Amino acid sequence: MKRLFKFRIGKSDKGRVIATCVDKNCGWRVYATNHPNSQNVEIKTVTLKHTCDVSSKSKYGVKATTKIFSELLQAKFANGKRGTRACELPEMVLSELNVTISYIKAWNTKELTMNAARGNEEEGYHFLATYLHLVESTNPRTIYDIQTCVDKKGNTKFKYLFFVFSASISGFKYLRKVIVIDGTTMKGKYKGCLVAASGQDGNMHIFPLAFGVVEV
Incomplete structure (x- = not known):
């Protein structure tokens, strides 16, 4: 995308990979072979000069899929980073990759990227009991309680949470x-309400007491 052309994979198997320009009349070509017992490949022959016309070069944006953008943006959302907002992605992608994307694709890209970098919300609820158990193990006398329910399909669903x-x-x-x-x-x-009970200490500072997650 950065070089403003589209390529296609002509051959790909366990021993080799051949990439050519999407224009059959263009001489751009890369031939590489796989190393045994390794994920690395070695380029044997390469021709990097393009002779394709403008109409063929204009197709470079076809590979601008949500999955590709997600892989490029994961570093911006990793380690708790706020990342780029969906409304800012189209402008950023246009300036960096010369590709125009819709807001819907930008939103889907952000969601996919956040799930890959931080995990999805379903996984977060799945590990909630484990997290609270570890908190209790490292902070004796910590109190917590998780309320769940079972739906018609037999799946256990999160309902309420209390911890102090x-x-x-x-x-x-x-x-x-x-x-x-x-x-x-x-x-x-998943909607809900995070409630907190707080007090005030002798230095007039807020002192957190207990937390809960409820429906409203």
Whole structure:
């Protein structure tokens, strides 16, 4: 895409791969062979000069698939990075790759990239019990409870969650005798409300007490 041309794979098997320009009259060609017991390939012959016409070169954007963009953008979303917003992707892709994409493709690219870099939300709920068990193991006296239900298909579904860290339990007796409860709407794929109970310590600072996830 960066070099403004499209190629096709003429031959591909366990021993070799041949890539040619999409224009059959163009001489661009790469011939490579696989190394035994290795994922590496060795280029045997190569012709990098293009002789194709403008109409053939204009097809370079065909390979601009959501999967390709996702692989290129994973580094921008890895390690907790905020990443690029879907509305910003079309402009970024146009400036870097000279490809025009729709907002729908940009949105799908972001979703696919986030799932590959961070895991999807289903996996997050799947590991929730494991995470809380590890928290309890490293922070004795931590309390948590997960409520689930079973749907008509026999699948276990997440319903409610409550947890309080041992440090909050230990510090509760030193707080002012006022508890504030607040909630915020969860904006992910699975809706809900994250609620939190907080107090105030002797230095007038907010002291978190307990957390819960409920429907509303």
